[in-house]
Amino acid sequence: MRLFKFITYLFFLALLSGCGDDSPASHGGQSYVVKPEPMKKTLAFTGIIQPLKENTLSSSMDAIIETMNFHYGQLVHKGDVVVVLNSNELQKQYNEILTDYLKAKDSYNIAKAKFSGTQELWDAGLLSKNNYLSEKSSLDTARITLMQATRKLSEILEKMDEGADLSSLSLSEFDKVRQALNTNHNLIQLKAPETGILLYPPKSGDDKTGRLTVGSAVKSGQAIALIGDMSGISVEIDVPEVDIDKIHPGMKATVSGVALGQEALSGELVAVNAQATANGGALPSFSAIVEVKHLSKAQQALIKVGMSASIELSTEEERHLLIPIAAVSQDNGRSMVNLRQADGTISRQPIATGASQVDKVSVVAGLKEGDVIVYD
Numbered sequence: 242m243r244l245f246k247f248i249t250y251l252f253f254l255a256l257l258s259g260c261g262d263d264s265p266a267s268h269g270g271q272s273y274v275v276k277p278e279p280m281k282k283t284l285a286f287t288g289i290i291q292p293l294k295e296n297t298l299s300s301s302m303d304a305i306i307e308t309m310n311f312h313y314g315q316l317v318h319k320g321d322v323v324v325v326l327n328s329n330e331l332q333k334q335y336n337e338i339l340t341d342y343l344k345a346k347d348s349y350n351i352a353k354a355k356f357s358g359t360q361e362l363w364d365a366g367l368l369s370k371n372n373y374l375s376e377k378s379s380l381d382t383a384r385i386t387l388m389q390a391t392r393k394l395s396e397i398l399e400k401m402d403e404g405a406d407l408s409s410l411s412l413s414e415f416d417k418v419r420q421a422l423n424t425n426h427n428l429i430q431l432k433a434p435e436t437g438i439l440l441y442p443p444k445s446g447d448d449k450t451g452r453l454t455v456g457s458a459v460k461s462g463q464a465i466a467l468i469g470d471m472s473g474i475s476v477e478i479d480v481p482e483v484d485i486d487k488i489h490p491g492m493k494a495t496v497s498g499v500a501l502g503q504e505a506l507s508g509e510l511v512a513v514n515a516q517a518t519a520n521g522g523a524l525p526s527f528s529a530i531v532e533v534k535h536l537s538k539a540q541q542a543l544i545k546v547g548m549s550a551s552i553e554l555s556t557e558e559e560r561h562l563l564i565p566i567a568a569v570s571q572d573n574g575r576s577m578v579n580l581r582q583a584d585g586t587i588s589r590q591p592i593a594t595g596a597s598q599v600d601k602v603s604v605v606a607g608l609k610e611g612d613v614i615v616y617d
Contacts, residue, residue: 286478292469304328568616
């Protein structure tokens, strides 16, 4: 009987010793299969809201601003007369071009009538070839001169938005010619080429404000205003040198701002400058353009040119082994995970981690694809 009790005692002692093994046979909680996944990163930038596109309203010659029918910042529609210019140079050019046109027309009519007789003599064999070709050349020259004069007259009438038909006018009609020359033709109407917001022109070197008013002198080719298309917006951003290899045209962008509140706009990166801009002693940066092609009427009412905007670009890097951050614990300064072995037992596995996301971290060493980790 005592022998039986002794054997039973040894059996339970061996059983308790087995239960005290350091490697647990099982682990409750969640399991996760280690696998490579794309590592996403969000790049954040700031910029200033600008129109989707702009058209320039410029002076075709030296002039004075006579009237401005709209204020900067107002909406103008295609065809609206935005600015009226007063130009003495226009009056002078009109008189000269009209006179040249009438002279060219008269010379052509004379050459045409003269060549008609020349043609008859040539057909009758009564004129030398040289004389015939000379008269024909004179007619062709007069025709080309008239064509050029007609084009110049059409251009200056277009500048003045003048619809008068002067094609029937001739030098012989002195009273009509005098009336045409004495009529004032010094006003230039500048019309909006597209519907949009009337914006300040770019500042010149000697202009501090950029805005023009009635009475301001403008030079030939000078921009008076810009017409901004606000059916969409564009934002220029500066991309640091360290991030330039992570972006490319076609990337989706998220645009937000104070004026939009909680609303975010969906845009696209449309252009990346291939030339860097020096920033003093800092690293160079590259400009890039983000566009939102379409805005709703409600969004257009909220957004103004010059407002600040925040831009987020989501990038996809190479695929990395990712595991949940919750599965990683610290043990004496080392990152550890619970690794399930092939026989189902759980062991503590040291790992080296890399970049992290919101809820996952990349594994640089210690795990391989297909490993199973468990965590609470």
